[in-house]
Amino acid sequence: MxxxxxxxxxxxxxxxxxxxxxxxxxxxxxxxxxxxxxxxxxxxxxxxxxxxxxxxxxxxxxxxxxxxxxxxxxxxxxxxxxxxxxxxxxxxxxxxxxxxxxxxxxxxxxxxxxxxxxxxxxxxxxxxxxxxxxxxxxxxxxxxxxxxxxxxxxxxxxxxxxxxxxxxxxxxxxxxxxxxxxxxxxxxxxxxxxxIKPHRLIGNYLRVLNNRVFIGYALVDALSFGCLFAYVAASSLVMINVLGISTTTYGLIFASTGIGIVAGSFISGLLNNRGVPSPRLLGFGLAISATSAITLVLVSMTGAAQLLTLLPLLIINTFCYGLIAPNAIHHALESVEDIAGSAAASIGFLEMLAGSLASFLVSVFFDGHTVNVMSEVMALFAIASLAIYSKMQFHK
CATH class of the missing domain: 1.20.1250.20 (MFS general substrate transporter like domains)
Structure with a gap:
């Protein structure tokens, strides 16, 4: 078939x-x-x-x-x-x-x-x-x-x-x-x-990395992935060790934030098919992602962090990733026409690099009794992603 x-x-x-x-x-x-x-x-x-x-x-x-x-x-x-x-x-x-x-x-x-x-x-x-x-x-x-x-x-x-x-x-x-x-x-x-000849292989990757449009959108995607992965890496530490919820409840919370990404992806596909401009979806997703992450930091620093205050913000943030990733990835690939394989590999590699960095920061700075580090690392990556996109739009 x-x-x-x-x-x-x-x-x-x-x-x-x-x-x-x-x-x-x-x-x-x-x-x-x-x-x-x-x-x-x-x-x-x-x-x-x-x-x-x-x-x-x-x-x-x-x-x-x-x-x-x-x-x-x-x-x-x-x-x-x-x-x-x-x-x-x-x-x-x-x-x-x-x-x-x-x-x-x-x-x-x-x-x-x-x-x-x-x-x-x-x-x-x-x-x-x-x-x-x-x-x-x-x-x-x-x-x-x-x-x-x-x-x-x-x-x-x-x-x-x-x-x-x-x-x-x-x-x-x-x-x-x-x-x-x-x-x-x-x-x-x-x-x-x-x-795969050395001169062409190196040349193709240099073409990809020297393409400002590609790098801009690839970094927007990678940094947004880093924001998501900061949550993934810290979620069990924060939810189980700090907030003291059961593993069963943690599984439900993790699933609910996963549903947030699925919902964002579905809405992105629906609105793209209906002709909504991609920059509008990207700008909205990045702005709300940064806002929700900054609000997480404020909630954490004021000592108001509990399941009822954190979960809605986490769902909003993961929903935004579902909006951001497909649009950013497409614009990155669209800017490089004849070497899609090398371009796609670069996108995936940058995602893993950002995810690894986010995971490293969470593991190194987690203090064992607050949710501050998760919120701060999420905000760091979300703000950086929004800043790069804003700079790209300003220089158009």
Whole structure:
């Protein structure tokens, strides 16, 4: 069965490809204590399974993008999913924590193909408001994953061990390979035969990085992702350790903020299809995101931080990310016409860089008894994103 580019099935497949990141992370989070017990590893060492996954995910995108410009999206996508599937199976049978950490790196590397080539395929096949709407609906699928993934992980742990989680990811990867092989056509119009030659590879990335429009919109997206990831990284520390809520309630809160992103993505797609100008959506989303993050700081500093004061602001902030990301990403890709793979890889890499920085700042400065650091890091990234966009508009 072939999935046509404008079909719902096509959108879902691209969304699932990009969702390999949140699925691989969030399904495994509930299993961290069990992994530590099973493999006789400290919490810090188990945490390396997440860190190395993120490193592999970030670096591999820089390779998959140019490779897809040279050989086409479909074969490189199959290779990436194949690496993800094999590494997931290896994780499921890992005999030691060191082996698990190593295979998580390769699992992350394989997952990197999903996001990069999804963006490149959208750039190949869609233009203008249609492309922005497509990215919005794909984002809707992506951001459904963090809502359901922890529940899936907990469900598997109830009937199996932590190894079952990685086994399920391997099965999912295999299904993806078959779906891509049988259901997707090649999207690239013309291959760049020199894309992976050193001089062209370096030249293409320099072209991307020297394109002010691309860098501006890519940074708007990356910094907004950093704002979101500051919340993701700090949420369990703040909600469970500081506010003292139960893990069940935390799961519901995390799901509600995930629904905020989904709602923002849906509204973005709907309004793009109805002809609402993208700059209006971007400007609104960035302004409200910064405002909600600054309000979080004020709530935190005045000692009024509790679940009822924080949750509405967090939902508003995540809703704004659903508005911002599809529009910023599309404008970045639109500014670079013939090297979509390298451009998409750069977007993904910058997102991971911003997310890692936000996570680092939260972990280093978290004081253990207030929500200040989460709010402050979110505000830092949100304000920076708005400032860059405002500067771009001023210099038009």
């Amino acid at each position: 072939q999935f046509k580019p404008k079909s719902v099935g096509f959108t879902i497949i691209l969304g699932v490809l990009a969702a390999m990141l949140p699925l691989s992370i969030d399904m495994g989070l509930p299993a961290f204590p069990a992994i530590g017990t099973s493999l006789n590893a400290s919490p810090a060492t188990v945490g390396l399974t997440l860190s190395l996954f993120m490193v592999g995910y970030a670096i591999s995108q820089l390779a998959f993008g140019p490779l897809s410009d040279r050989y086409g999206r479909k074969p490189i996508l199959i290779i990436g999913c194949g690496l993800f599937t094999f590494a997931s199976a290896a994780c499921a049978i890992a005999p030691s924590i060191n082996a698990l950490v190593a295979w998580r790196f390769f699992q992350g590397a394989g997952a990197g193909a999903g996001m990069t080539l999804m963006l490149a395929m959208v750039r190949d096949l869609f233009e203008g408001a249609t492309a922005r709407a497509q990215l919005s609906y794909i984002s809707l699928v992506i951001n459904t994953a963090p809502i359901i993934a922890p529940t899936i992980g907990v469900g598997i742990l109830a009937i199996s061990s932590w190894r079952g989680i990685y086994g399920l990811l391997a099965v999912g990867g295999l299904i993806l390979i078959l779906t891509i092989a049988l259901g997707l056509d090649e999207s690239i119009k013309s291959r760049d035969l020199n894309a």
